[in-house]
Amino acid sequence: MHTDPNCLFCKIAAGQIPARKVYEDERFLAFHDIHPAAPVHLLLVPKHHIASLADATEADTDWLGAMMALAPRLMREHGGAGGFKTQINTGPDGGQEVMHLHLHLLGGPRPWGKGG
Numbered sequence: 001m002h003t004d005p006n007c008l009f010c011k012i013a014a015g016q017i018p019a020r021k022v023y024e025d026e027r028f029l030a031f032h033d034i035h036p037a038a039p040v041h042l043l044l045v046p047k048h049h050i051a052s053l054a055d056a057t058e059a060d061t062d063w064l065g066a067m068m069a070l071a072p073r074l075m076r077e078h079g080g081a082g083g084f085k086t087q088i089n090t091g092p093d094g095g096q097e098v099m100h101l102h103l104h105l106l107g108g109p110r111p112w113g114k115g116g
């Protein structure tokens with residue numbers, strides 16, 4: 001599996017940096033965002049390193065689909081049963097700060113903070 005030793009989310013996936021993990025399997029890891037923008041704010045990441053959605057190709061369709069299909073289950077189990085928002089920031093103009101593809105899952109009772 002391709003990982004990047006200098007990547008924050010690869011380090012979290014490897015257990016080298018602590019995170020509030022809520023889910024893990026062979027392919028994915030989910031943990032609480034350190035600066036939540038909603039009452040429930042999870043990050044769902046592939047364990048292998050891919051910098052952004054801009055790098056995805058047809059070869060990535062299987063795990064990308066599995067990642068989307070996992071999202072509702074995680075949100076149901078972690079306080080987002082009333083609905084949630086999904087977001088993938090991609091590249092500099094997409095506001096991406098951590099260059100390891102991740103799916104934001106935002107939910108919980110409204111009102112949220114700004115931008116909710």
Ligand code: AMP
Pocket residue numbers: 008019032033034035036043088089095096097098099
């Ligand atoms: P993005 O702007 O889409 O790249 O989002 C990166 C997200 O990672 C932000 O919402 C940060 O709050 C979050 N984040 C940064 N460092 C950590 C960390 N060590 N643990 C959990 N979340 C983090």
Ligand code: ZN
Pocket residue numbers: 003004007008009010011048049050099100
């Ligand atoms: Zn990485």
